[in-house]
Amino acid sequence: MKKAELLAPAGNLEKLKIALGYGADAVYGSTSTFSLRIRAGKEFDMDSYAEGIEYAHARGKKVYSTVNSFPFNSQLKLYENHIAKIAELKPDALIVSSPGVVAMAHKLAPEIPIHLSTQANVMNVLDAQVYYDMGVKRIIVAREISLKDCEAIKSVIPDLELEIFVHGSMCFAYSGRCLISSLQTGRVPNRGSCANDCRFPYEIYAHNPDSNTTFRLDEEEGIGTYIMNAKDMNMASHVDEILKSGVIDSLKIEGRTKSPYYAGVVTKAYRHAIDDFYAGDFNEARYQKELHTTQNRGFSDAYLLSKPFERNNTQSHTFTIQDGTHQVAALVSEDGLTWRCKDKTCVGDKIEIVLPVGVSIEEMENDEGKITKEHDAYFITFKKIVSTKGKEFECIHSGDLNDIVLPIKLPGYTILRRGIAEAKAKKGLVLNG
Numbered sequence: 001m002k003k004a005e006l007l008a009p010a011g012n013l014e015k016l017k018i019a020l021g022y023g024a025d026a027v028y029g030s031t032s033t034f035s036l037r038i039r040a041g042k043e044f045d046m047d048s049y050a051e052g053i054e055y056a057h058a059r060g061k062k063v064y065s066t067v068n069s070f071p072f073n074s075q076l077k078l079y080e081n082h083i084a085k086i087a088e089l090k091p092d093a094l095i096v097s098s099p100g101v102v103a104m105a106h107k108l109a110p111e112i113p114i115h116l117s118t119q120a121n122v123m124n125v126l127d128a129q130v131y132y133d134m135g136v137k138r139i140i141v142a143r144e145i146s147l148k149d150c151e152a153i154k155s156v157i158p159d160l161e162l163e164i165f166v167h168g169s170m171c172f173a174y175s176g177r178c179l180i181s182s183l184q185t186g187r188v189p190n191r192g193s194c195a196n197d198c199r200f201p202y203e204i205y206a207h208n209p210d211s212n213t214t215f216r217l218d219e220e221e222g223i224g225t226y227i228m229n230a231k232d233m234n235m236a237s238h239v240d241e242i243l244k245s246g247v248i249d250s251l252k253i254e255g256r257t258k259s260p261y262y263a264g265v266v267t268k269a270y271r272h273a274i275d276d277f278y279a280g281d282f283n284e285a286r287y288q289k290e291l292h293t294t295q296n297r298g299f300s301d302a303y304l305l306s307k308p309f310e311r312n313n314t315q316s317h318t319f320t321i322q323d324g325t326h327q328v329a330a331l332v333s334e335d336g337l338t339w340r341c342k343d344k345t346c347v348g349d350k351i352e353i354v355l356p357v358g359v360s361i362e363e364m365e366n367d368e369g370k371i372t373k374e375h376d377a378y379f380i381t382f383k384k385i386v387s388t389k390g391k392e393f394e395c396i397h398s399g400d401l402n403d404i405v406l407p408i409k410l411p412g413y414t415i416l417r418r419g420i421a422e423a424k425a426k427k428g429l430v431l432n433g
Contacts, residue, residue, distance in 0.1 A: 004243055004251055006274055007064070007163065008267040011256035012043030015263045016052045016063075017334065018413045021356035022264040023271025026062035027052075028095060029256055033082050050089050062092035067105070068117035070098055083108045093138070102134050113137040118165070128153045132160045139163070140252065143170065143233070147245055147304050154247035161249040166239070167266055167291070168254025170230040170302060172198035180228075198228035199297075234299035236291055237284040239273040241305065261328040261342075262294050264354065264415055271357055293326035293417070326352075327423035330404075332414040338388060338403040339416065344426050346395035347385055353378040354415040361410065369407030380416065382407070 008024035010016035019027050029052075031044045044052070053063045065086050071079045079101065083094065087109035094105050094112050097119040105114050115138040116122065116131050123145045131139060138161035141150060150162050172178060181187045181195040202225050204217040233254070235242065242248050251274065253266055269290040276282045291299075329351045330339040345351065353371070355361065361378060364371050369382045385393040387402040396404065 006270055007250050007252040009256040013048045013052050015260055018260050018264045019267050020061050021413050022267040023357040024267050028064040028066055030066045053089050064093040064095050065091035066095045068095050068097045087112055106135050118142055125153050125156045132157050144303050151247050163250035163252055164248055165254055166235040166251045167233055170233050172228040172230055201225045202227055231298040231300040232296045233302045235301055236273050236287040240277050240282045243277050265290055294324040295321055323420050325420055326417045327420050329418050330416040332410050334412040336409045336412045338405055341396045341400050342398055343423055344397050347382055350379050350381045351416045351418050353380055356411050359411040364408055366407055
């Protein structure tokens with residue numbers, strides 16, 4: 001059985017390296033030009049993007065380049081120039097959304113495979129066949145599709161690769177085709193600048209044109225006014241069912257604009273889920289424990305295994321974002337010698353170590369700190385907090401840009417974290433419940 005690919009988001013060069021280090025087989029992203037994640041893409045320029053592709057290829061990994069917004073007539077020449085420039089960097093695929101851009105990409109870069117974006121809303125054999133006949137190698141199916149429909153497509157077009165989203169933000173509209181952000185803020189979702197207006201709280205009013213009377217509708221207390229606020233997708237508990245089907249070639253994580261912690265922890269959880277399935281040791285509790293450490297809007301397993309009308313738990317009626325079980329304390333540098341603070345950390349603090357995939361550490365102790373193992377987790381305790389410039393701290397706070405020397409070299413991009421209750425207590429915040 002061919003092993004399914006794990007595809008992770010790369011919002012910038014650092015997150016590209018983290019995603020690969022934490023187990024991704026491939027990453028997707030690009031510069032901001034004509035990408036559906038302009039805010040993420042701004043963190044890549046052509047030079048850093050080229051470096052990212054070279055970095056991935058040196059490690060036997062792939063990079064898929066996003067050119068998946070929809071062009072206006074005035075931008076067609078700009079599109080041609082951009083695709084030609086991207087092609088020179090030799091990414092492993094171009095992700096595009098429209099039939100016209102499929103044809104353009106084939107003409108300009110015939111040697112680069114084309115992946116069809118989820119924005120194309122492919123949900124059936126008929127549409128899949130049209131794009132396959134146009135030369136599309138892989139279709140990233142609509143998030144609203146079912147696994148049975150994927151099986152039907154694969155039965156008719158066995159050589160067509162299918163990619164599905166398994167984790168991340170869900171859109172209120174059909175695979176991102178929404179105009180609310182454009183209407184309210186002028187930020188066009190299908191040009192990559194969605195303001196996530198569906199996450200906002202709204203007040204609802206009723207108007208009677210005969211009497212010209214308008215009145216506010218009061219909702220049931222505790223339910224709130226988040227009428228379009230979708231929960232986040234989390235399919236980790238169903239990775240075994242997905243892979244047993246044998247029709248999914250790539251499992252995709254959403255989130256180019258999300259944090260390095262998200263890129264690392266979520267990728268690692270799905271890496272373990274995939275590997276454990278093939279090893280006959282699948283245990284959903286292990287992966288869910290890690291995924292719940294991240295911030296989220298509540299989790300749902302969405303529509304892959306159940307039709308939309310059969311679900312009543314995909315909408316969040318409460319605040320738009322909620323804390324995960326853990327808070328990032330620090331991120332270790334790429335060379336593994338220093339760390340930068342992401343949450344207040346003091347001398348004497350004991351912080352959990354989250355390692356990239358395929359590396360290990362040993363317990364140790366010296367004058368600067370110690371590493372201990374408790375059950376299956378490693379922890380680091382700082383006896384001193386000293387910057388590379390020799391400045392010593394009793395405590396260091398989030399946002400401080402000093403590089404702090406580690407007591408021992410750790411794997412590059414190791415994450416340090418603490419429980420959310422401890423993190424809030426250090427900030428003096430009152431905990432609910």
